[in-house]
Amino acid sequence: MANEVFEAARTVMAVREYQDKPVPGEVLRRVIDAGRLSASASNGQPWHFIVVRDRANLRKLGSLIRTGPYVANAPAAIIVAYEKEKGEYGMSDASRAIQNMILTAWGEEVGSNWTGFAHMEGVRTEFGLPDTFDVLAVLPLGYPKRKPAGQKKRKPFDQVVSDEHFGKHMSAR
Template sequence: MDVFEAVRTVLAVRRYQDRPVPADVVAQIVEAGRLTASGMNAQPWHFIVVEDRATLGQLGALARTGPYVAQAPLAIVVAIESTPLAVSDASRAIQSMLLTAWAAGVGSNWVGFSSLGAVRPLLGLPDTLDVLAILPFGYPADAVGQGKKERKPLGQVASRERFGQPFEG
């Protein structure tokens, strides 16, 4: 799948098959995050790959917006340093991981964005890192209609040269 096709078709997946994600696919997903560009090449992130069923269950219990993490065969917890660009940089890495997974047939969704402080002691994170997100990964349990998204028309979200001048792709 090419990059634009992945962007065009990726959807949030919250139900997963009881099927492990192969190690080579997991490695490629993590590598996509690692290779993502960051401001001043600071790379203010750390990725914790979780496959242990008990830990996934605990993550699901801690993630108020994503209890389905407990059913995923895999989650990647994204932790960040306290720097001005960390949220932006790690968000870019998250998108790289989500798109890489999607291109391999693996679905995911961003869980959290705040109130994940209780994850720190569970995973032994140092005080220098904050948890930005939990990304559950797995093969979708339900058929997903790739590309069927409800989005505003392009003319409502993009202008050419100055705000309000129509952008016609």
Template sequence: MDFYEVVAKRRSVRKFMEKPVPEEVLIRVLDAGRWAPSAGNTQPWHFIIITDADVKGKIAKICTEFSRKAWAEFPPQTARYLAARGGSWDKSGMAKIPVLIAVCYSVPKQMREELILGSAWCAVQNILLAATAEGLGSCIYTFYNIEEERRIKQILEVPENYRIATLIQLGYSKEEPQKPSRKELKEIVSYQHF
């Protein structure tokens, strides 16, 4: 698969086989994250690999609790749209996903957090694309609020000076996810001026 095929094929997978991800494949995927660009070459990330069933179960319980509350506040059309794409407030399935990766980052003094957060997301994108190239499915989980992140940090014993950008769900896809729509280039690109 060439690079542009990988980019076009990447999907948010929400149904995974319980088949383990071989260590050598996981290492290659993580190494792609390591090579991401970062502001000032800070390389601010730390990847926590979570495969323990008990830890994944605790994370799934917290994510379900916060997701349920958030979905209750969504406008009906938002909930319908997400549900049609396979989304749900029920995150209990996270407990059975072969690998969760907590992408953490710390902000060096004198640097703006958005630069460092952006750097962490560059690593996330590299990981997602590498996973696709390896035949894996992936999906990001972002926190609904700071309290949810705080509770996940406690479980994972993340130091106080680190944040979690996202949890990446990783494994072999049970089914081919539907192709999402994308805006046409003419809708999102302009030259010289907005």
């Protein structure tokens, strides 16, 4: 039986070029809901998500993220912030929400990616987030311009997995 969750994890890739086609509001809502429904330490839910669709605001985002200028060309983006006082737990919680959102988008054939990494003060102030929040990432969203390559560059299974003890290959049983 096909496992759709594994298939999504297996095939999802960073998408950095988008068709000039809007992502329907209901799809965006579902993607963000996947983030909102994520588990978090002590169920603290320390996150806040800002959906951005206005072209001028998307351009602004692109100009503020050195490693993600292409956000400017996406039809939508989600700013992901977490309560600073939650520290490493907050970062972990928000990361989990990010992965749920990226996978849910992929399930709708919408490409995304993680851009930037924490302490994005320019994004925080421009979009009105209180200074109790840290912006962890910005996720551009859009229908991929071309079919993703499909072949992931990852370390081989046996290099990153051990069976019972570090360095012992996992047996088939």
